Amino acid sequence: MASEKQRNLEESSPLLNQQQPSKLTDNPKSLPPPPPPPHFPVDWTADGLPVAHGSVLGEPMGRTPWNSSLCACVGQNDHFCSSDLEVCLLGAVAPCVLYGSNVERLTSTPGTFANHCLPYSGMYVIGNSCFGWNCLAPWFSYPSRTAIRRKFNLEGSCEALNRSCGGCCGSFLEDEVQREQCETAFDLATHVFCHACALCQEGRELRRRLPHPGFNAQPVLVMIPPAEQSMGRGD
Numbered sequence: 578m579a580s581e582k583q584r585n586l587e588e589s590s591p592l593l594n595q596q597q598p599s600k601l602t603d604n605p606k607s608l609p610p611p612p613p614p615p616h617f618p619v620d621w622t623a624d625g626l627p628v629a630h631g632s633v634l635g636e637p638m639g640r641t642p643w644n645s646s647l648c649a650c651v652g653q654n655d656h657f658c659s660s661d662l663e664v665c666l667l668g669a670v671a672p673c674v675l676y677g678s679n680v681e682r683l684t685s686t687p688g689t690f691a692n693h694c695l696p697y698s699g700m701y702v703i704g705n706s707c708f709g710w711n712c713l714a715p716w717f718s719y720p721s722r723t724a725i726r727r728k729f730n731l732e733g734s735c736e737a738l739n740r741s742c743g744g745c746c747g748s749f750l751e752d753e754v755q756r757e758q759c760e761t762a763f764d765l766a767t768h769v770f771c772h773a774c775a776l777c778q779e780g781r782e783l784r785r786r787l788p789h790p791g792f793n794a795q796p797v798l799v800m801i802p803p804a805e806q807s808m809g810r811g812d
Contacts, residue, residue, distance in 0.1 A: 640730050640731060640732040640733070640736060641729070641730060641731060641732065642731070642732045642737070643731055643732070643778060643782055644781060644782055644785050645661075645778060645781050645782070646778070647767070647771060647774050647775065647778050648774060649778075649781075650665045650668070650773075650774060650777050651665055652664070652665065652781055657781070657784060657785055660781075660784050661781055664777050664780040664781055664784070665777055667780070668773045668774075668776050668777040668780070669773060672697075672701070672711075672714070672772070672773060672776055673694050673697045673698040673701060673714075674694060675776050675777070675780055676693060676694065676697050676714075676718050676721070676776055677689075677690040677691070677693045677694030677697065678690065678780065679721060679725075679776065679779050679780050679783055680693045680721055681693075681789075681790060682783045682784070682787050682788075682789055682790065683721065683724060683725060683728070683783060683787070685787075685790040686790075687790075696717060697714050697717060697718060700713040700714040700716075700717055701713075701714045711772060712769070714772070715765070715768035715769045715772050716765070716768075716769075718768055718772075718776070719764050719765045719767070719768040719769075719775075720764075721779065722764040722767065722768060722775060722779055723760070723761055723764045725779055725782060725783065726760065726764070729782070729786060731782075733756075733759075733760035733763060733764075734760065734763035734764075734767065735756060735759045735760050735763055736756075736760075
């Protein structure tokens, strides 16, 4: 009597029919292998750090081109045209001042101008006196170009060359470490062979993106006294 009652209870329970087949799938060998984790292409952030994906859709963060080309020494016909002419003049006459101004605007640290302008001037004088051209200062100044490129996520020379030749170096640029080493080498070569143009391009880029640290005005609280109030007596 008890066994018949238990059998009726098992037949009336819909959950037991779903739990019994689970014993056959408890064996880990019969389970399908888990899917591999999704692979996102690695890119570099604006600060030079690798990031898995730079957009909501999981696409790699694209690098932006420079605002002006390397040979656009006189700048562009926009509201920065007067600043571009100043940059061009400093790059031709006083590159030490332009380099110090670029680093000061990039780091926004007090005393940066003198700490970079004076060593640059010494290397400039030694290079022109001993070798007849400015061959030492570019080795001191090229890290600023790398810092600007990483800070604003700008397109490097390797990527620009690969884009212009139709993607012939695509396999080499897929490795982030090799690509960054190649971009750093191109930054050095740009400063060695086109030093004045490189400083001017960096100066134009920084003046369009960052204000000068000396122009960061602080808000001033002005206290205005209340107006005089006269108490009148009604008739």
